[in-house]
Amino acid sequence: MAQKPSIPKGTRDFSPVEMARRNYIFDTIRSVFTTYGYSQIETPAMENLSTLLGKYGDEGDKLLFRILNSGDAFSGIDYESFRIEGDSFNSKALSLQVAEKGLRYDLTVPFARYVVQHRGELSFPFKRYQIQPVWRADRPQKGRYREFYQCDVDAIGSSSLLLELELAEMVDRVFAALGIRVLLKINNRKLLTGFGDICGFPDKVTDITVAIDKLDKIGLPAVEEEMAERGLTQEAIAVIREILSLQGGFAEKVQSMRTLFSGGSSSGLRSEAGLKGLEELEELFGLIEASGLSCPVELDLSLARGLNYYTGAIFEVKALDFAIGSICGGGRYDNLTGIFGLPDTSGVGISFGADRIYDVLLGLDKFPETLSDAPTVLFANMDAASARYVIPVAGALRSRGISAEIYPDSSKLKKQFDYAERRGIPFLSINGETEAASRTVNFKNLSSGEQRSFSADDIDSILAFLRA
């Protein structure tokens, strides 16, 4: 009854080497979060479907993994009541009846739920990070998985732009620590609102943004064509053209936009939201300048990321030396907790894409060479007596923080040596009767070939040799 083992498509096993690399990424990110005073929380893998449904749009609802009610989920179900006509059933309704829980789809909605549920216990501003897997029933493809980790960091309960600055600083520190050169792109949702306002189509902000986003790829004439298809008039398109034609550096662009938002565009319309967005943008860029980030920061008016969700700053991080989508992104939201009954609570957060960061580090060969899951020393096993002889030596080394393994079987030395080599264990210690009789221990550095003999009680000297 042997089965050929496999795992569900879109999921992954992580090997020791992959875990060492992933932990390196998570530890680096975590240590930066910690130096900024962010605290870790965890939420359950399963949430009530009522918490999850309707938060990610219709498409998201379809991608939720649903969990059958425990016990006998189908017992007592009146199938006839779900029959629509003939052999057709209302399977959506049936599914809701038999599955009341789902796997979390992201870390944002559970965070909002957490904040509302525990608001009495929290100190605001509440600064948390969360590193956990999420699940989406997306069609698996290269680089897209059905189970993947998110690393989210959010501060909620303050609208201060100092928090945006912190996020920008954390981005800078994380990627500097990882050795990845990045560009931090920043936009503000209120500017996008402003574009809709002054072109006279405040309800077409999404259409405008989607079109603008393609500027680099398809060019201005095609973008204008797309806006026309999306229902914008030629007059409105003329206003957008004025925005897209803005020249100069950050200060000049802001100045020109201020003119446009103040009624200076061809439409003559004014946008308070746009002006407020400019104010925020200037303040944030001022703070960033005062802080002195090492990575380049750029205003990108086409940046939208989950438009209907963000209300202020929008962030996105691109790797400069590796072609891949954004490796980090986020923004300011003003009403995330409203759906759970806590309105008017502003927050800002970003999410680091661990899988893509992994791919970038691997592609650029930037993982530290010292990353290893192997112990420092393998004690060879010559026979039962000599293995017993090294037990306390191995123990003493471990007590001093050296990771050590005793090969469990008295196999041929060639086999034990091969094991050390395959695992990349740097030191081999071979000891037999002679060493036991003289209370000595041998160590060989397998890369340099250097070999030394020590008194079994001289742990300090052994440590010095192993750490050199």
Next chain:
Amino acid sequence: MAQKPSIPKGTRDFSPVEMARRNYIFDTIRSVFTTYGYSQIETPAMENLSTLLGKYGDEGDKLLFRILNSGDAFSGIDYESFRIEGDSFNSKALSLQVAEKGLRYDLTVPFARYVVQHRGELSFPFKRYQIQPVWRADRPQKGRYREFYQCDVDAIGSSSLLLELELAEMVDRVFAALGIRVLLKINNRKLLTGFGDICGFPDKVTDITVAIDKLDKIGLPAVEEEMAERGLTQEAIAVIREILSLQGGFAEKVQSMRTLFSGGSSSGLRSEAGLKGLEELEELFGLIEASGLSCPVELDLSLARGLNYYTGAIFEVKALDFAIGSICGGGRYDNLTGIFGLPDTSGVGISFGADRIYDVLLGLDKFPETLSDAPTVLFANMDAASARYVIPVAGALRSRGISAEIYPDSSKLKKQFDYAERRGIPFLSINGETEAASRTVNFKNLSSGEQRSFSADDIDSILAFLRA
């Protein structure tokens, strides 16, 4: 449309304080595993149900959380074909049709699946640890959750008792590091087989063990009664009585059992398995003595733990100063991977119960006082200019490993002070125009009240004050 937020019963949110404590436990365990050369792996939360079903008994199958197939799970289902009679449906078969995946129930079966699936890439003996949540649709109650973490450490591909020794040593080191006094109880499955052999009921090993296990609670007469109810003859019970009446220390007990297993019991029956078990037991206790564990180790003939699974050593760890079930346990298994097509692969492993260890540490007040999720310094926010003034100071401290927060809003100082106090932040730094003008920074130790002023550029002196 606000909902009152909640989470599924039997699941938990972990707050920053709980996370700090849990990470302390996991980090301690992990660092011990690492010094013994064990490597971390992770497997997906979802496994194919074909991997999970039938591995945990009928009861276990019922406790699996099943995941509805993605897309429209119920589309095209012919409900009539599941009708048994009248309104009764074969919901087990229906459930299998609409749910092909389940959440992992433990880390052992996924580990066996992993080893078989990846055997071409692994070096044997393969020593792995795994710290991940598991899910069981058990009825939630105090201390029993539907989502909980397991910390498993296993070595597979060798039958050497040096591996049992390693596990015993790791138990000793983990609990010594955590400051929990424990008793390590050891048994061997082959002795239990031997009991069945010499009492003439080799197929009643489970019944015998279940009864013996109650000796402490119900006394010998009741145990004998139970064995009779379970079908043992009076002659067989007499043999068990001989075993349970064994006196003396470890060596004497082993000697007496050797006599019994060699045909010296009232039945005159002999057990090769029992004799082999004694040999293993003696060797393991000899190794443990050579190693010199700091915790007491005891032979416990009633210890069984998942009897049909273990084939050699069986381990269980009890906290000595706190009344709670076992906090760690495991044993040797010889055919775990057989079900997935890789027979004759011996392994041994133990699992640390993180939730119970948490309860013990909390109950004994043994969590380190220094465990905190709070940053070291809070920079108060007097106004925009003074906040901007401390940005680079906070940045310099963070670069030197000090965690620092700038309060995001220029709120009343009382509010900022309260925030520092509630979060347990040890140092407060209040700086206004005067400090900015003189390029100085103030720090106050909130517990001692000591206050010092430093040049904003003298990071070394600031560090010395904050670390003192």
